[in-house]
Amino acid sequence: MPDHGAPACSLCLFHAVCGVAETGGTPAPASSMRLQPERLTVRAGDFVFRQGRPALTVYPLRAGSAKQVYESPLGWRQVTGFALPGDVLGLEPHEAPQHSTTAVALQDSVVCAVSVETLRESMAAPPFRIAALEVMRRNAERERTLLVAVGSMKAPQRMAMLLLDLAGEQARRHGRQDGTLTLAMSRSDIASLLGLTLETVSRLLSRFASVGLIAVRQRRLRIIDPTGLASIYADLGADAQRPARERDPGAEFAPGVTMCRVA
Amino acid sequence: MPDHGAPACSLCLFHAVCGVAETGGTPAPASSMRLQPERLTVRAGDFVFRQGRPALTVYPLRAGSAKQVYESPLGWRQVTGFALPGDVLGLEPHEAPQHSTTAVALQDSVVCAVSVETLRESMAAPPFRIAALEVMRRNAERERTLLVAVGSMKAPQRMAMLLLDLAGEQARRHGRQDGTLTLAMSRSDIASLLGLTLETVSRLLSRFASVGLIAVRQRRLRIIDPTGLASIYADLGADAQRPARERDPGAEFAPGVTMCRVA
DNA sequence: CGGCCATTTGATAGTCATCAACTACCGTGG
DNA sequence: CCACGGTAGTTGATGACTATCAAATGGCCG
Numbered sequence: 364m365p366d367h368g369a370p371a372c373s374l375c376l377f378h379a380v381c382g383v384a385e386t387g388g389t390p391a392p393a394s395s396m397r398l399q400p401e402r403l404t405v406r407a408g409d410f411v412f413r414q415g416r417p418a419l420t421v422y423p424l425r426a427g428s429a430k431q432v433y434e435s436p437l438g439w440r441q442v443t444g445f446a447l448p449g450d451v452l453g454l455e456p457h458e459a460p461q462h463s464t465t466a467v468a469l470q471d472s473v474v475c476a477v478s479v480e481t482l483r484e485s486m487a488a489p490p491f492r493i494a495a496l497e498v499m500r501r502n503a504e505r506e507r508t509l510l511v512a513v514g515s516m517k518a519p520q521r522m523a524m525l526l527l528d529l530a531g532e533q534a535r536r537h538g539r540q541d542g543t544l545t546l547a548m549s550r551s552d553i554a555s556l557l558g559l560t561l562e563t564v565s566r567l568l569s570r571f572a573s574v575g576l577i578a579v580r581q582r583r584l585r586i587i588d589p590t591g592l593a594s595i596y597a598d599l600g601a602d603a604q605r606p607a608r609e610r611d612p613g614a615e616f617a618p619g620v621t622m623c624r625v626a
Numbered sequence: 627m628p629d630h631g632a633p634a635c636s637l638c639l640f641h642a643v644c645g646v647a648e649t650g651g652t653p654a655p656a657s658s659m660r661l662q663p664e665r666l667t668v669r670a671g672d673f674v675f676r677q678g679r680p681a682l683t684v685y686p687l688r689a690g691s692a693k694q695v696y697e698s699p700l701g702w703r704q705v706t707g708f709a710l711p712g713d714v715l716g717l718e719p720h721e722a723p724q725h726s727t728t729a730v731a732l733q734d735s736v737v738c739a740v741s742v743e744t745l746r747e748s749m750a751a752p753p754f755r756i757a758a759l760e761v762m763r764r765n766a767e768r769e770r771t772l773l774v775a776v777g778s779m780k781a782p783q784r785m786a787m788l789l790l791d792l793a794g795e796q797a798r799r800h801g802r803q804d805g806t807l808t809l810a811m812s813r814s815d816i817a818s819l820l821g822l823t824l825e826t827v828s829r830l831l832s833r834f835a836s837v838g839l840i841a842v843r844q845r846r847l848r849i850i851d852p853t854g855l856a857s858i859y860a861d862l863g864a865d866a867q868r869p870a871r872e873r874d875p876g877a878e879f880a881p882g883v884t885m886c887r888v889a
Numbered sequence: 890c891g892g893c894c895a896t897t898t899g900a901t902a903g904t905c906a907t908c909a910a911c912t913a914c915c916g917t918g919g
Numbered sequence: 920c921c922a923c924g925g926t927a928g929t930t931g932a933t934g935a936c937t938a939t940c941a942a943a944t945g946g947c948c949g
Contacts, residue, residue, distance in 0.1 A: 517904075517905095518904075518905070558906075559905075560906055560907080561908090562905090562906075562907080563904090563905060565905075566905095581913085581914075
């Protein structure tokens with residue numbers, strides 16, 4: 364019993380309009396407008412949807428986890444983000460007729476299936492619309508942050524960023540935040556996301572562990588020194604603190620780490 | 627007389643609903659619904675808008691060029707794209723209340739100013755809506771492609787990609803396509819976009835030139851061997867053709883280069 | 890014409906990819 | 920239950936690529 368999927372619905376974008384949420388299994392008490400989305404089970408490695416296929420449905424993730432992979436026209440593949448319960452796979456701001464990425468389950472997972480029509484109808488309601496746009500905005504921000512990370516930060520910084528982000532998401536979902544997380548994705552997936560090789564990822568984790576920042580054993584990871592990781596992320600690692608690549612005044616410490624995951 | 631701004635309007639998203647377009651200077655002949663957007667002149671280095679400021683207006687670029695810069699929460703700055711006449715600065719798919727990037731003119735430029743309300747109204751009309759969504763989709767695709775490039779391609783590939791993209795955009799605007807382009811952006815801007823240093827960019831351009839792929843003199847550049855560049859982009863450079871990083875069957879040659887620019 | 894900035898070019902070192910074993914884990918089947 | 924095979928992950932050695940440091944050159948604008 365690794366991850367329980369309990370808080371998935373409470374964090375789901377559709378929570379307020381969904382009949383399944385929270386109430387356990389009991390059918391929607393009233394309001395005929397509430398969603399009764401179909402639920403699907405996908406096994407580790409299965410596709411939730413594939414890039415280029417018609418985008419007729421979005422998939423709120425109920426339990427498990429997934430990665431999103433983008434394949435460029437020339438055939439380069441790269442992981443663009445990880446999704447956790449509560450995220451909505453396939454949700455995009457520009458109503459593309461086809462999925463722009465492929466979503467792959469990282470473990471046996473459960474998703475709801477909401478048709479784009481239903482989504483569109485929901486979007487008509489201002490409160491829902493606001494929330495949805497907010498989610499999409501956050502995703503865009505994440506992607507941009509990832510771009511900057513990959514484009515101008517060094518390997519240890521990227522790694523620290525990811526760990527802090529994952530921990531943050533973990534905490535946002537379950538209340539507890541003892542810094543324990545389970546990496547559902549392989550080293551290779553992490554490497555792809557961060558623009559590194561799997562060896563480098565492995566080495567970084569080992570190094571972080573040897574310095575007491577974290578503890579890792581396979582895919583079980585525990586953050587021991589969040590502040591230390593934040594320092595590395597902020598590049599206060601090697602050179603005490605002076606250089607500061609090309610940041611300017613203000614904004615010294617970032618409050619929360621807001622990064623990579625996409626869906 | 628470096629760049630003329632003539633075809634800007636004909637490629638503008640708002641072309642079909644704008645009263646200024648094409649007709650030269652004459653006021654809108656009929657239809658009161660046609661836009662009469664205010665025109666602004668910005669000088670090289672000026673901001674069109676800044677990240678974080680309220681997004682009340684979008685700015686179709688009439689003449690000149692601009693770069694979009696994103697600053698991450700920690701203060702890292704990175705160029706995320708270049709804009710040419712016809713592009714719409716500040717157009718985003720998720721109606722963010724604030725601009726998510728900063729737009730800086732690369733040369734003295736002219737933009738139109740269209741309020742978001744006007745934009746919203748225009749979006750109500752299906753044909754315009756379709757077109758706008760299409761533009762935003764392309765931008766998203768570009769950003770993703772850039773991420774992949776920065777995340778997993780080597781410097782020469784990235785450089786070749788950019789050149790091909792710029793040439794493609796050039797051709798898409800003016801009919802002619804003798805491969806001549808003027809780089810309005812500095813080496814440093816290019817470096818930022820591609821996740822490199824300005825020295826590396828300079829060296830790459832020199833190397834490309836010495837091999838007869840291009841001709842460069844300051845910011846004047848001419849592509850001599852597009853096919854050669856495409857080969858480099860596709861990584862058929864060093865190793866004849868075998869390795870192929872991690873692409874799989876199919877999709878060997880990408881038709882057009884569709885990349886980096888964002889707005 | 891002089892100063893300043895953009896760019897080029899060279900020398901050098903660091904980071905990270907690559908190649909190569911080696912070890913740990915997981916599920917299968919004997 | 921334990922041996923086995925395969926995949927995931929670790930670790931080491933090496934070198935390529937590119938960042939970094941340092942001048943030198945070329946243009947452009949007062």
